[in-house]
Amino acid sequence: MAQENLSARKAVHFSSGHSINLSAIRKDFPVLSQMINGHPLVYLDNAASTQKPMSVIQKMQTFYEHDYANVHRGAYELSSRATDEYEEARRKIVDFINAAGSKNIIFTKNGSEAINLVAYSWGRHFLNEGDEIVLTEMEHHSNLIPWQLLAEEKGLTLRPVPIREDGTLDMEVLKKVIFSKTKLVAVTHVSNVLGTINPVAEIARLAHSVGAKILVDGAQSVPHFSVDVQALDCDFFTFSGHKMLGPTGIGVLYGKEEILEEMPPFLSGGDMISEVWIDHATWNELPYKFEAGTPPFVEAIGLGAAIDYLQTIGMDWVWEHEQELTQYALAQIKTVPDLEIFGPTENRAGVISFKIADIHPHDVATFLDQEGVEIRTGHHCAQPLMRRLCIPGTARASFYLYNTFEEVDRLVAALNKTREFFK
Amino acid sequence: MAQENLSARKAVHFSSGHSINLSAIRKDFPVLSQMINGHPLVYLDNAASTQKPMSVIQKMQTFYEHDYANVHRGAYELSSRATDEYEEARRKIVDFINAAGSKNIIFTKNGSEAINLVAYSWGRHFLNEGDEIVLTEMEHHSNLIPWQLLAEEKGLTLRPVPIREDGTLDMEVLKKVIFSKTKLVAVTHVSNVLGTINPVAEIARLAHSVGAKILVDGAQSVPHFSVDVQALDCDFFTFSGHKMLGPTGIGVLYGKEEILEEMPPFLSGGDMISEVWIDHATWNELPYKFEAGTPPFVEAIGLGAAIDYLQTIGMDWVWEHEQELTQYALAQIKTVPDLEIFGPTENRAGVISFKIADIHPHDVATFLDQEGVEIRTGHHCAQPLMRRLCIPGTARASFYLYNTFEEVDRLVAALNKTREFFK
Amino acid sequence: MALEELYQEIILDHYRHPRNKGKIEDPDIHEHATNPLCGDEIDISAKVENGVIKEVKFSGQGCSISQSSASLLTEALKGKTLEEAETFIAAFREMLAGHELPEDTGIDFGELEALRGVTKFPARLKCATLAWNTAQEAIKAFEKTHSNH
Amino acid sequence: MALEELYQEIILDHYRHPRNKGKIEDPDIHEHATNPLCGDEIDISAKVENGVIKEVKFSGQGCSISQSSASLLTEALKGKTLEEAETFIAAFREMLAGHELPEDTGIDFGELEALRGVTKFPARLKCATLAWNTAQEAIKAFEKTHSNH
């Protein structure tokens, strides 16, 4: 299918700078070379979680085999090694998102905890009855429920901004609902359902113009294109390690230093203290104030290796490659009879949600699975968005740097087969 | 040194049931076979974190290489495998501590988060001004600061129970301070400084007799001897994976079902919901209600492999071996001039805190490190206990199943050398 | 191909033409449930007379497996006593769990045999059992209120 | 043996016989700091006249490295202008970080050279720098208040 077309694309590809070889990349990911139900695996659930390159798996293994000890509290060799590697990982994050320094980077267990930390610590401390939080109809539950709970506790008002027909955010409404009572704008950088890329730099300006803070949920952006948190001028920025080639068990909260300084602790216990008496305590400096107990430091080190990998490939290449795949996929998928794609056609990330006729997404997934094509179905933790679209869920294919044009073809062929069966 | 003595012990050892071979065990732990500063590593910081056997490291590696996908939300092959393995790991925990079922087991990122979960969810919901929390002078900061913060927020009173001269809990005082206003008793099962084993079953009875709940911090017990949470009748029980051969990034909260049922969510977001509208939501069933976002599921699977390993060795053997090491170590360490040991001499775990003359613990650690002997120094996240003992910190050696009598000898020799240098 | 085992004609037929779809007005038994992970919804309502299920309906939305399973359920439970219904539900769940039933139960699954294919698709088990779990909850709740009287 | 490089005679001497130990009453400069991870504590106080450090004392508790480093600090800073002191502290921290100083700084570390051994013991770096960080904070705070006048 479209073979010339394909080679043309690949030429463009290789002319775009370095000579990156997709099949070499795929060899770095052991999981990809397996058969599922008799077919080579086509992994298209990258928005839920990505696969891990050998270098990440091996980094953690080597660390456990040679350098393992608890961090921060030891005056001996192994513990120094562990502490150094943990802090080195933090510096890699600093560079990757262009934070000002290590004080801005707090390690959490996942993207959700990072948002909860802000809701509990900053939200409970600085928000009061009548204050308003602006968010969007396309938020992942992780950037919605923490604010619902906070709103209930504090008597705040949530202002959801609707999406337009084309799946983009309604900026006219957004401009209207942000006003003097707005204290926070919580918005996803990229929708995990529609692929929509929100103009967060502009939204940050709008938020700051009324003195509000902005939290950007970067779970679906940081893995795919280069992000500069200072250029975006966001106050908080959160993401997950497991969606960017890193291990599970690790997430990141970036925050501006002056804001983090003023926030009370969230989780408390070992390591986040300075001095402790039986009835009170004082806090450690940033970022440790927010890291209670033994942190997921091997996971942080694994995430550091993931960032090394991404930087070797180059985030520009990653983004370009995904863009080409996405444009190709959008064009090809559309040829399946009775298939409807949700979300914008341009200026969008490699997350494609769709439905075919009245075949339930769950049935689609089972069919595709039989062909070795692994996609996600359901509400994608975005039930309010499903209500808005008047559907119970979607089928969703999402790409990452190791996906190929041939895999898109396999997806399309499987979709056609599904359509045939249920006709 | 004491060579006959040693072989005598080993005979006892091997006659005690199965023929477990310590050097075979040591081969399972790659990290142990390295040189530190020119000497074979003697790892004696097990109370801070333990090393990992090959089977745990490899389980996670294999999973990443063959079966990785996000859990719970997928209708395809890889995701089913991941979900099955994650839930299988939960069942291993159920068996290991004899919980009633999977609903009682909530995965967190470490032991500290497990305690914080109870403080935030149960504590903020069920405690009111004037209520009292009984805890002890020997608590780890992780079982102290969360209650301090809660007390401050809610106007509660904390009642610290002192220790006696011999390092055991003053049960007379404990009995007096538990009364009708007591709503929670938060107590460590085993002290991470003194090795003291607290009579938690008895404390649970005392707590329940006035209608209070009991939270047992099992970070230092579950790794070392077999624990039955139902026999202890504790309402909450917490521990860390990394202190029991498991990876970092995983901890466990056990709770009684009827209590967990009534508790509101703590962290919120994806996966912990049932139905979500833009302004409110309903919650998923136990245990998922408390697991927001992508859980550290590979870490949970790794912890499952750690439990398999421990069960193959047998917790009775682990405990017996550590007891023998500890008795031997207590006797030998005492021979070092001007050395003082803190904590009880009997009925105690393999955590030995000490000081030598007026040599600062930090200097002791540096000396030992030069000899390849890795111990921990400082306040061990127990500053109130340090104040009680009128010391800035201690040097602490702590054992696990792979430690040997020869290693104790190496420790003692290094201590003698240190003493000489600073004389 | 294994897919045909899952999507047997009976299942597709019940999916396309659900039996007993709707809600009973003023029901004796009623329960609503969702599968939070895939968004399936099921509502079961029934009329009970002298301990016998006289009428049973379902409504909801979801995949072919969850909806056909609910449709088949309504046909299977109608006319059974509450006790028979509970035994039947338990047996059906055993079948889906891949367990052999003891010979002497004498239970005939009839068209429901078509759902046996689900055992090969563990990811779809929850779809097939949602209606049955819901019905069981509903019956339990009914019995609880009635034993309290 | 590397240990002798760390625990040089000068260091052990300052540990056993600390110089300028105590607190200055009514100090111009004062700062208290702890290393939360090992429990070391340092209190630095000083008298300043016309921009010159006339007297400086320390108190606290901790290991031989942190206490001797503080003792050596008091001797090094006494008599320096605030500006000289800050340059000196920065240079000292550079030395401990293992960096070569440019030739032309003309800084003579004197007895403080004994602390150079710490560069081989990264785990002890924080012990050696605690007093110096504290002194720097103290001077900064002093300058801030005085530039505001």
Ligand SMILES: Cc1ncc(COP(=O)(O)O)c(C=O)c1O
């Ligand atoms: C008694 C005790 N409680 C709690 C903790 C905290 O566990 P974690 O570091 O896994 O949060 C520890 C370990 O540091 C401990 O020893």
Ligand SMILES: Cc1ncc(COP(=O)(O)O)c(C=O)c1O
């Ligand atoms: C947009 C968005 N936000 C937040 C999350 C939550 O991240 P995690 O599952 O790591 O908590 C996800 C992923 O599920 C996501 O796609």
